[in-house]
Amino acid sequence: MKTGLTALKGTKDILPAEARLWQKAEALCREIFEAYGYREIRTPIIEPTELFIKGTGETTDIVTKEMYTFTDKGGRSITLRPEYTPSVVRAIIEHRLYLQPSPLRFYYFGPMFRHDRPQRGRYRQFHQVDVEVFGESDPALDAEILEMADYLLDRLEIKNRELLINSVGCPVCRPSYLAFLRQEAEKLKSQLCQDCQRRLELNPLRLFDCKEPTCQGITQSLPKITDHLCPDCQRHFDGLRRWLDFYRLSYRVEPRLVRGLDYYTRTTFEIISPDLGAQNALLGGGRYDHLMKLYGGPDICGIGFAMGLERVLSVAKISGDEEKTIYFAYLGERAKEYCLQLCRELRRLGLSSIIEYKERSLKEQLGRANKLGISWTIILGEEELTQGVVQLKEMASGEQKAVPLDQIIRVLKILERGQKKLADIDWQNRVNR
Ligand code: HAM
Secondary structure (H helix, E strand, O other), rough: OOOOOOOOOOOOOOOOHHHHHHHHHHHHHHOOOOOOOOEEOOOOOOOEEEHHHOOOOOOOOOOHHOEEEOOOOEEEEEEEEOOOHHHHHHHHOOOOHHHHOOOOEEEEEEEEEEOOHHHHOEEEEEEEEEEEEEEEOOOHHHHHHHHHHHHHHHHHOOOEEEEEEOOOOOOOOOHHHHHHHHHHHHHHHOOHHHHHHHHHHHHHHHHHHOOOHHHHHHHHOOOOHHHHOOOOHHHHHHHHHHHHHHHHOOEEEEEOOOOOOOOOEEEEEEOOOOHHHOOOOOEEEEEEEHHHHHHHOOOOOOOEEEEEHHHHHOOOOOOOOOOOOOOEEEHHHHHHHHHHHHHHHHHHOOOOOOOOOOOOOOHHHHHHHHHHHOOEEEEHHHHHHHHOOEEEEEEEOOOOOEEHHHHHHHHHHHHOOOOOOOOHHHOOOOOOO
């Protein structure tokens, strides 16, 4: 039915069948992050606009072009968060979480908002899984985070992927590199797009973010930051590479990987997949050792990454868990009451159960069960009640057995765990748990 009311461009509904997959991926992330010592943190979707101007960066595409910003009724400028890192840092400072023993490890799932031109893999509302660690400057941590990301993508069954790493230096080495970069880029200024001519003035590092093919060609010939690192940044980068080798993680150094956010220092990285098309980053992140201080907090370093769930799920080979649901087909008021009781008990045991109220023949009820993709149907009429049994029908095989009323819960538990099929249950002995 068409009403003219549809989801906004660049946003999408996640319908129940697909939501299963999301749940599975989120559960997997949660399991892995918790195993690596991360704890969940949740912050608001709306934040003061200054948070992103200051942190994400005034000259970035995100801040200059893509933010959903509005003035609220109190006259305050509010932004729907385009990324998560600034919010975590704000929360740490606000709640003085930095007083807890470091390193602090946090993870988060949630929607982000960027008003970019929608295309495959690029949405205006999309979902990130984000991890951040604070208070550890050793490059072994950078490698550990990448090892965790690698394991996560393995578990999500994404095989076709590549890790790119870079170092974007620090306030010691970057200014002289930027001056040199600007000087070299000035020579080619007339060939750059309008945006890049502006970028050149404000922050030449942002030239590397340009998506225009001509500008991308030009940036290939510009000086590489990896040739201009100070000794400390070089040591950090060498350390990262050593630890990546230790974990046997293969990677490619990509000196143009500056990432479109201003806060990065030293390590930046992305994991890309050729299966994704033009928007090929599954996840991206890096170190941001001065962001906390920039926000007026203590001088505590940070590193993290965010993974786009839409992109990941478009190439992940995992499938949602099989739905196992019990359906009640009953005839008569007494059977209905019995089924309602049993249904309530099964639900409280965590077994997904459906009971319907419209009067239907047994045939119609079984037809409904088939349509609903039910795993097992419990059939109960006067006759079964008199005999103290229910008929249990395994829908996939068509197998049907009379099960004593006092055993039905145990039988269903066995079936639900997937340990046995109905035909394999030994009815001579009492059914074991
Ligand atoms: P980002 O590279 O802007 O980094 O985004 C991270 C990931 O989010 C991307 O690799 C991609 O998978 C997904 N993503 C970004 N934009 C879109 C979009 N429009 N539609 C669909 N997916 C998208 C950050 O956001 C940093 N906060 C990451 C970070 C965390 N750095 C340190 N800690």
